Amino acid sequence: MAINATEQTIEQIIQKVDNDAQLSVEELQSLLEITEHKQLQALYACAYRVKACHVGKVVYLRGLIEASNICQKDCYYCGIRVSNKRVKPFNMSQQQIVEHAVLAYEHGYRSVVIQAGERQNPTFVKHIEGALAQIKQQTQNQLRVTLSLGEQSEQTYQRWFNAGAHRYLLRIETTNPELYQQLHPADHSLQTRIDCLKTLKKVGYQVGTGVMIGLPNQTAKDLVADLLFMQQHGIDMVGMGPYIPHHDTPLGKHTASYDEQQKQQALTYGLKMIAVARILLRDVNIAAATSLHALAPNGRELGVQAGANVIMPNLTDLAYRASYQLYQDKPFINEQTALMNETLNRSISALGEKLEIADWGDSKHYQARVKSKPFHA
Numbered sequence: 001m002a003i004n005a006t007e008q009t010i011e012q013i014i015q016k017v018d019n020d021a022q023l024s025v026e027e028l029q030s031l032l033e034i035t036e037h038k039q040l041q042a043l044y045a046c047a048y049r050v051k052a053c054h055v056g057k058v059v060y061l062r063g064l065i066e067a068s069n070i071c072q073k074d075c076y077y078c079g080i081r082v083s084n085k086r087v088k089p090f091n092m093s094q095q096q097i098v099e100h101a102v103l104a105y106e107h108g109y110r111s112v113v114i115q116a117g118e119r120q121n122p123t124f125v126k127h128i129e130g131a132l133a134q135i136k137q138q139t140q141n142q143l144r145v146t147l148s149l150g151e152q153s154e155q156t157y158q159r160w161f162n163a164g165a166h167r168y169l170l171r172i173e174t175t176n177p178e179l180y181q182q183l184h185p186a187d188h189s190l191q192t193r194i195d196c197l198k199t200l201k202k203v204g205y206q207v208g209t210g211v212m213i214g215l216p217n218q219t220a221k222d223l224v225a226d227l228l229f230m231q232q233h234g235i236d237m238v239g240m241g242p243y244i245p246h247h248d249t250p251l252g253k254h255t256a257s258y259d260e261q262q263k264q265q266a267l268t269y270g271l272k273m274i275a276v277a278r279i280l281l282r283d284v285n286i287a288a289a290t291s292l293h294a295l296a297p298n299g300r301e302l303g304v305q306a307g308a309n310v311i312m313p314n315l316t317d318l319a320y321r322a323s324y325q326l327y328q329d330k331p332f333i334n335e336q337t338a339l340m341n342e343t344l345n346r347s348i349s350a351l352g353e354k355l356e357i358a359d360w361g362d363s364k365h366y367q368a369r370v371k372s373k374p375f376h377a
């Protein structure tokens, strides 16, 4: 049977990846625009080969601690934006944050992520700094801590780094300036976010960023530009996931919850982005985001098969889970995740992958970059 032109082109692009050749912007875009089932499977399989080769058949676990939903930002898509008065505020005490981290450590975790809404006031800075110092002390400095606490000054990033944080996640959300403007109030700045990523790198963090996928008015071309941005900025870790509307936000209030078909489409787009990110960025850590799981019960496993190598089980105390609704239908809000999730272990092992809890799982990209420039020049 004759192969049609697009199919041949996709096959050729995949062949190029297998031959270790660089892809052009147009070729990356063609991969993101695949809709045909067989081609999708070929894309995921190709990205998986790149993953196995550059970061191994291993999935690292990070325990996610949602420390507070209080946020000074007002992003139009986010359920915990400051203007959403329907959110019940919570703010873990320093001791509660430390307890979460130590509990994770006692259950074998060697890596946690502390995430919260953004606050730039001195009290918050000190609150986190103190928690970090105690975590370091109570885990004999054997627990890698990632922070995801938004835009901060260089001084704050430096203080938290000195107190024991090693990694920082700050999603750029989108690198298209017009789209960024549509999604945020006028006092939110794309340039500030870019500057923060540079500062984080300068301070010495392993730096992660990411975007939301499938935003209104976002094109495949935008997403390719986002991935090239990550490449140009030497990003070590990628955390990105499908956009899911939240009914209490300006962007989501007129959108009905996704039906099954929309969920499937959003999931596929998320998986394609993981695959193309893996193909382009090769040795970075890529998370199979929780929002993939919100779209399908096996979303995270599919993420791993498309090239992801990190999963972040939510360890936040159930009392707070429901109040950290970034988007609708966020999973696990009524379910206490077993600290070492046996089901996850089984499903990941079934893919021929090792689920690794006891390893820091530092980004290979970071290791290579520090080796080549030991003083972060």
Ligand code: SAH
Binding pocket: 071, 077, 078, 079, 115, 116, 117, 118, 148, 149, 150, 151, 169, 170, 171, 173, 211, 212, 241, 242, 243, 244, 245, 246, 291, 326, 327, 328
């Ligand atoms: N305040 C921190 C982290 C908390 S928000 C920061 O600014 O980095 C974490 C992430 O949730 C955001 O970066 C955003 O990409 C994602 N998010 C927010 N609303 C979302 C939505 N409706 N759908 C999907 N992801 C969303």
